[in-house]
Amino acid sequence: MEDRKLLVDTFAFHGGCTFGKGNIEKTGEGRLALTLVDKAANRKVRVAYRPTLQPRIKASTFMRQRTAGVPADQIPDADQRELVDLLWEAPEGDVLTVGDVVPAAWLEPEEVARFAVGLGCGELVAEPYLRVVAGEQGCLACSGYLH
Ligand SMILES: [Zn+2]
Numbered sequence: 001m002e003d004r005k006l007l008v009d010t011f012a013f014h015g016g017c018t019f020g021k022g023n024i025e026k027t028g029e030g031r032l033a034l035t036l037v038d039k040a041a042n043r044k045v046r047v048a049y050r051p052t053l054q055p056r057i058k059a060s061t062f063m064r065q066r067t068a069g070v071p072a073d074q075i076p077d078a079d080q081r082e083l084v085d086l087l088w089e090a091p092e093g094d095v096l097t098v099g100d101v102v103p104a105a106w107l108e109p110e111e112v113a114r115f116a117v118g119l120g121c122g123e124l125v126a127e128p129y130l131r132v133v134a135g136e137q138g139c140l141a142c143s144g145y146l147h
Contacts, residue, residue, distance in 0.1 A: 031048065032048065032049035033046060033047065033048035033049065034046070034047050034048075035047075037104055037106060038104075039106045039108075042103060042104055042105055042106055043101050043102065043103055043104055044101070044102060044103075044104035045098065045099055045100070045101045045102070046098075046099040047096055047097070047098050047099070048096065048097045048099075049095065049096060049097075050093075050094060050095060050096060050097055052090075052094040052095070053086060053087065053090055053094055053095065056086060057083065057086065057087075060079075060082055060083050060086065061079040061082060062075055062079045062080055062082060062083040063083070065079065112126055112127055112128055114126070114127040115127065116130055116137060118130070118137065118138040118139040118142050119136045119137060119138050119142070120136075120138040120139065120141075120142025120143070121138070121139060121141070121142050123139065125137075125138070125139040131143035131145055
């Protein structure tokens with residue numbers, strides 16, 4: 001979870017993308033990968049974090065402390081530095097798999113300002129998140145779409 005958040009945060013910082021702007025979409029697949037879309041040129045590329053360094057990362061002092069439940073900001077700087085250096089000094093091929101650039105048509109997502117009251121909870125639900133079960137519209141939770 002922490003690694004996934006870091007990957008998205010890093011991408012957001014350098015790519016100017018945010019969930020609020022709608023130019024990041026989470027797929028929920030749980031993989032450490034991103035598909036970058038060049039909207040102007042209608043092309044995309046998938047970048048995935050490789051598992052090559054994972055055994056060394058897992059064995060690092062930093063990750064052993066994280067696994068034991070120590071919050072990242074309470075881990076000594078030297079232990080944090082060890083992990084940063086491991087990634088920073090690794091050859092690119094040990095860190096990322098960069099796929100082929102392939103054509104990708106882009107349709108700008110519609111800005112949604114429509115809401116409906118979910119019948120289960122009675123709360124406002126943005127239209128794209130509404131689900132209909134047995135003819136009744138509800139939020140994802142009330143409709144049983146969340147596990
Ligand atoms: Zn609901």
